[in-house]
Amino acid sequence: MNISNIKKEFPIFDNKVHNNDLVYLDSANSSQKPRVVVDRIYDFYTKEFSNVGRSVHYLAVAATNLYENTRTSVQKFINAKDSNEIVFTKGATEAINLVASTFGQNHLKEGDEVLLTELEHHSNYVPWHYLRKSKGVKIEFAEINEDGEVTLESIEKKITPKTKIIGVTHLSNVTGAILPIKEIVQLAHSKNIPVLVDGCQGAPHLKLDMQDLDCDFYAISCHKMYGPTGLGILYAKKKWLEELPPYQGGGGMIGEVKKEGITYGDLPNKYEAGTMATAQVIAFDESIKFLNKVGMDKIIKHEKELIEYGQEILRKNNSVKLIGNPKTKGSVLSFTIDGIHPHDIATILDEDGVAIRAGHHCCQILHDKLDIAASARASLGVYNTKDDLDKLNSSINKCKKIFELK
Ligand SMILES: Cc1ncc(COP(=O)(O)O)c(C=O)c1O
Numbered sequence: 432m433n434i435s436n437i438k439k440e441f442p443i444f445d446n447k448v449h450n451n452d453l454v455y456l457d458s459a460n461s462s463q464k465p466r467v468v469v470d471r472i473y474d475f476y477t478k479e480f481s482n483v484g485r486s487v488h489y490l491a492v493a494a495t496n497l498y499e500n501t502r503t504s505v506q507k508f509i510n511a512k513d514s515n516e517i518v519f520t521k522g523a524t525e526a527i528n529l530v531a532s533t534f535g536q537n538h539l540k541e542g543d544e545v546l547l548t549e550l551e552h553h554s555n556y557v558p559w560h561y562l563r564k565s566k567g568v569k570i571e572f573a574e575i576n577e578d579g580e581v582t583l584e585s586i587e588k589k590i591t592p593k594t595k596i597i598g599v600t601h602l603s604n605v606t607g608a609i610l611p612i613k614e615i616v617q618l619a620h621s622k623n624i625p626v627l628v629d630g631c632q633g634a635p636h637l638k639l640d641m642q643d644l645d646c647d648f649y650a651i652s653c654h655k656m657y658g659p660t661g662l663g664i665l666y667a668k669k670k671w672l673e674e675l676p677p678y679q680g681g682g683g684m685i686g687e688v689k690k691e692g693i694t695y696g697d698l699p700n701k702y703e704a705g706t707m708a709t710a711q712v713i714a715f716d717e718s719i720k721f722l723n724k725v726g727m728d729k730i731i732k733h734e735k736e737l738i739e740y741g742q743e744i745l746r747k748n749n750s751v752k753l754i755g756n757p758k759t760k761g762s763v764l765s766f767t768i769d770g771i772h773p774h775d776i777a778t779i780l781d782e783d784g785v786a787i788r789a790g791h792h793c794c795q796i797l798h799d800k801l802d803i804a805a806s807a808r809a810s811l812g813v814y815n816t817k818d819d820l821d822k823l824n825s826s827i828n829k830c831k832k833i834f835e836l837k
Pocket of ligand 1: 523556603631653793
């Protein structure tokens with residue numbers, strides 16, 4: 432599949448926004464969906480629908496097979512050792528909550544430390560905060576440097592004998608910094624500390640290999656990977672899924688239920704309580720096929736060229752201040768313009784059909800550290816082009832004119 436005309440695979444681009452072609456630069460928030468994914472949802476509901484893992488009739492067995500096929504596709508896509516290490520969740524947020532809650536139950540007590548970074552999304556902070564409240568766990572933050580990166584040294588500085596788990600983002604959704612996950616995991620494991628990676632921004636933009644990264648947990652957001660909403664993935668090493676308690680109770684996750692007691696189902700059912708997001712899981716297989724068809728190597732090369740081009744034109748634009756200058760950067764261009772609130776920037780750009788995000792991007796700790804309340808963020812997907820970035824820049828210029836800036 433050719434990246435240069437890939438927009439035609441996405442029906443959303445057939446529509447106009449305020450009479451303009453859509454320039455979608457908000458993929459870090461959620462990506463657009465290729466036709467194959469949308470069609471798969473429609474086909475499943477109209478021709479193949481049944482709940483999975485319960486009944487023995489034709490539709491139920493066929494749907495269960497499709498559901499499990501996606502698990503195997505995900506396993507291959509991220510090179511996990513075993514398909515039972517793939518747990519479907521309702522999003523990356525739920526995947527991280529699952530880890531915080533179950534790991535917290537078995538492994539954390541008052542005074543223990545959870546080490547996060549200043550780059551973390553609220554989804555990788557708030558679930559740990561609950562343990563601060565309920566158990567008296569302490570949260571430490573590895574600091575960013577002036578380029579908006581978190582280095583291995585910055586992590587090492589904050590590790591103490593009380594550090595019981597490290598939670599790090601793979602790719603910052605604000606500065607775009609790509610963290611040295613493999614090295615962080617090696618360091619952590621040398622001290623017997625497990626590592627959870629928030630892979631929401633990593634998974635759509637980087638080639639993943641769980642066996643090589645060797646992290647203990649990796650959280651994925653399917654709606655940022657050209658997949659349906661309401662679906663996430665937790666990759667966890669089998670030893671953890673076997674050892675940790677279930678996260679939610681209900682149908683589907685049990686072995687035997689008696690008045691006297693309950694046993695839990697085998698992996699991964701133990702972590703998939705209740706009716707799951709069946710159509711979304713089945714359609715997500717099409718997202719993976721799509722990514723494989725385009726090729727992650729090609730996607731990475733394409734997005735690298737775009738990010739370099741985007742940085743180049745925005746750096747030349749007076750009064751645009753890019754946030755962060757990491758050595759390895761992916762997919763996001765966050766910026767501020769002195770004298771214009773990011774919400775005003777986003778609103779004016781929207782009139783031209785340019786969709787960006789403004790706010791703190793669920794990273795208030797980072798924005799506090801940068802001493803700004805909010806920023807504007809243009810984020811890239813496989814469908815973006817240099818032309819999109821030129822339109823972003825000319826729309827920013829229009830915005831500056833309105834505010835009488837040079
Ligand atoms: C870095 C990061 N972590 C976590 C999340 C939450 O993911 P989800 O929407 O799948 O719960 C997001 C989504 O914005 C994100 O960008």
